[in-house]
Amino acid sequence: MKHYKSGIALSHDKMVRATAEEIKIMHTKCMGPDDMIANLSGGNQQKVLLGRWLLSEPDILILDEPTAVLTPQETERLFAVIRNMKKDHKSVIIITHKLHEVLAISDRVAILRKGEYVDTVETCLLYTSDAADEARS
Secondary structure (H helix, E strand, O other): OHHHEEOOEEOHHHHHHHHHHHHHHHOOOOOOOOOOHHHOOHHHHHHHHHHHHHHOOOOEEEEEOOOOOOOHHHHHHHHHHHHHHHHOOOEEEEEOOOHHHHHHHOOEEEEEEOOEEEEEEEHHHHHHOHHHHHHHO
């Protein structure tokens, strides 16, 4: 909220400018900053929420199945945001069942099988890890 303050009150102009910037960054399809979130598609609603979380500049971001309703292009944009967070020394935890996405975006993977922890492996070693072989079976 500190980003939107003008003295002790909230600045509508600052909120609209910040929202317009997030719309551009996240490639959100909407009529503009005053559009109601409920009127957006599921993927665009998800991008709005991600944009809101990113405005708080978190050190750690936890995403559960973040690409479930995203197109391949939107997924790649999300991955670009995650890579930028990594460059800024931020941590992102992604919960997903999509192995190709795990390989595309992660450094390290904690493998669970039937809800039980199996192992943690470096992504570059994933296909050679016994734990990964067990998790795939």
